[in-house]
Amino acid sequence: MTGNRVVVYKGPGEVSVESTDYPKLELPGDVAKGFGLKTAAPHAAILRLVATNICGSDQHMVRGRTTAPIGQTLGHEITGEVVEVGDDVLFLKEGDICSAPFNIACGRCRMCNEGKTGVCLNVNPARAGAAYGYVDMGGWIGGQAEYVMIPFADFNLLKFPDRDQALEKIMDLTMLSDIFPTGYHGAYTAGVTTGSTVYVAGAGPVGLAAAYASQLLGASVVIVGDMNAERLRQAESFGCETVDLSSGADLADLIEPIVGEREVDAAVDAVGFEARGHGAGAKEAPATVLNDIMSVGRAGAGLGIPGLYVTGDPGAVDENAKIGQIGVRLGLGWAKSHHFTTGQCPVKRYNRHLMNLILADKAHIADAVNATKISLDDAPRGYEEFDKGAAKKYVIDPNGMIPA
Structure with missing residues (x-):
């Protein structure tokens, strides 16, 4: 054998x-x-x-x-x-x-x-x-x-x-x-549909797949945020708008010139627990992306979360994060009646x-x-x-x- x-x-x-x-x-x-x-x-x-x-x-x-x-x-x-x-x-x-x-x-x-x-x-x-x-x-x-x-x-x-x-x-x-079903799951569970404006956090492969899936689902504008210029250019290669988070600017300020308002209809977290804060040289801040998508998601928006979060992270920034307990502004999402979908994509x-x-x-x-x-x-x-x-x-x- x-x-x-x-x-x-x-x-x-x-x-x-x-x-x-x-x-x-x-x-x-x-x-x-x-x-x-x-x-x-x-x-x-x-x-x-x-x-x-x-x-x-x-x-x-x-x-x-x-x-x-x-x-x-x-x-x-x-x-x-x-x-x-x-x-x-x-x-x-x-x-x-x-x-x-x-x-x-x-x-x-x-x-x-x-x-x-x-x-x-x-x-x-x-x-x-x-x-x-x-x-x-x-x-x-x-x-x-x-x-x-x-x-x-x-x-x-x-x-x-x-x-x-x-x-x-x-x-x-x-x-x-x-990644294709996972990206699609992120966009679909966020409620992306014909004419939606969409923000995708992360221009890695899953983020790019979520952005591409959003286009398949009929989004009018797909904005991808990252701090990696090469990955942002890859998102632009198939028609996405991009925002460079290394500038440290407020995310809503970056989105407003693209869609004409400071919010989007749907948002996807394709980053997960190793997220960093905004700005060049920003340190790891694992709740950043979840808070971002609640911040720019309109009232009633869906938030798809295919980004990975874990219950055991020996390299986390603090003792809470080591068990997956991070500083999410859940009150903001609650106040805006957001709905969240997390976990493995059912491929x-x-x-x-x-x-x-x-x-x-x-x-x-x-x-x-x-x-x-x-x-x-x-x-x-x-x-x-x-x-x-x-x-x-x-x-x-x-x-x-x-x-x-």
Whole structure:
């Protein structure tokens, strides 16, 4: 049997590509023991990775800003070719190319039946919800690898209808595992619709995906805020307005010349808990973005919050922030009757429709996020450049299957 290689967290600022065992059709031991399940997983499939991406959520771990242990495998953005299926997999076969939502879901529990696959009850004994290669998410092996095991495969995997078309559009389709649905979820739950004015905080890949999704949803103006000039130029490349927060100016003052008023109809936080204050050299202030979007969201506005917030951050600025307790002006949001949507995006709620847009040539998300192909061996370099603020979405090609 062939082996496998996977990206591994080695300590703050360091990752490596290491050899490991070829995956088995088995549940992680903690999951099986925690739920009293058999280890054997005849409902699972093994994928040979076609594409797997570096995510900002991975970067939080690699910076040492979570409780991830040394040796944590990485990678939850998974697109691959089926190479093996268990006896209970009925509707997939070898050779199918599929997208795997980053949330692992059983398809059987109350949450899955309600479409809340980001908080499945049967895949992580520690809490609701699981993901591949992520801290406190059930011990599932990461997908920045050559091969990966996907449980409950008939439920979790989204099969692409045509293999040749899938390979042709793989740089777009690989975004379906996380950032395209996540960005769309942020915009959709914020209430973005025809004619909306929208503010998106953060011009990283998820922020760019949220901005692009806002355009798909019919927004009249999408404003993206960041302090990274290269990333702001990337937002401008597909028609967004931008505001440079490094100036230290009041956000409402920056928005007013663009939309003619100091508020917007909807706002999205695509930054999360490592937010900094405004102005050049501003220090970390984790509640900044949440307070910003409440400040510029009009009365009755929706606030989508796909940006990551954690319950354990050893590198936080104070003792409260280390447990995810930050200085949010909730009274302001309450007074303005805002509605908030937080948590993991339930990818399956959106991925099929977004796939259809890509296959019909109506969505070009890879261009919007500046998708950039690298090899598995180049993953450490990708992490380093991404951490420095590169305006790119790094797509790893572990098995040389992405067309030139």
